[in-house]
Amino acid sequence: MEIKIEDASIRLLDALYGIEKQCFKLEAFSKQQIAYLLTDYNSVSLTARVNEELAGFIIGQIEIEQNVPAGHIITLDIAPNFHRKGVAQKLLQEMEALFKAKGIKECRLEVREDNAAALNLYQKAGYQKAAKLENYYPNAHGLYLRKNL
Numbered sequence: 048m049e050i051k052i053e054d055a056s057i058r059l060l061d062a063l064y065g066i067e068k069q070c071f072k073l074e075a076f077s078k079q080q081i082a083y084l085l086t087d088y089n090s091v092s093l094t095a096r097v098n099e100e101l102a103g104f105i106i107g108q109i110e111i112e113q114n115v116p117a118g119h120i121i122t123l124d125i126a127p128n129f130h131r132k133g134v135a136q137k138l139l140q141e142m143e144a145l146f147k148a149k150g151i152k153e154c155r156l157e158v159r160e161d162n163a164a165a166l167n168l169y170q171k172a173g174y175q176k177a178a179k180l181e182n183y184y185p186n187a188h189g190l191y192l193r194k195n196l
């Protein structure tokens with residue numbers, strides 16, 4: 048099985064929004080928010096194709112704090128048909144490599160406290176819990192995770 052990673056394009060907006068709706072309920076980004084993220088100067092977006100079929104995407108942003116850039120994973124979505132094939136792991140690794148190539152030394156993200164699949168994925172990738180985010184989501188607490196790249 049070949050997993051091909053490419054830069055995401057605004058031309059894929061409808062398809063990416065379709066995957067977003069399959070992945071998230073209350074906290075799904077709107078189509079407008081995804082369009083903004085895909086075109087924002089500080090964003091980095093990648094898609095994954097499995098046997099040429101669009102399987103998922105990741106969007107990260109570069110944030111500058113006190114002159115130090117940090118990477119922030121904004122969303123990571125894999126279409127249900129492609130779960131447990133290593134697609135998310137590969138997208139995350141590619142995003143981290145892009146951040147590293149830009150001199151970024153830390154990557155962060157927020158995740159629902161009850162999202163066991165994502166928590167396993169991130170823990171396996173070396174992310175550690177930095178804080179609990181009370182009522183961060185409409186109906187759940189969040190966790191703030193970080194990793195040194």
Ligand SMILES: CC(C)(COP(=O)(O)OP(=O)(O)OC[C@H]1O[C@@H](n2cnc3c(N)ncnc32)[C@H](O)[C@@H]1OP(=O)(O)O)[C@@H](O)C(=O)NCCC(=O)NCCS
Pocket residue numbers: 070071122123124125126129130131132133134135136137157158159162163164165167168169171
């Ligand atoms: C979480 C998500 C991104 C994982 O995508 P995926 O491509 O299926 O994950 P991978 O195949 O790369 O899995 C890598 C590791 O993550 C963990 N993992 C992934 N899915 C899991 C599940 N359903 N249950 C438990 N652990 C899981 C495992 O440790 C897995 O390694 P293994 O398969 O060797 O055991 C996917 O389930 C998804 O899109 N969920 C909805 C959106 C979401 O929650 N995004 C993250 C928001 S922060």
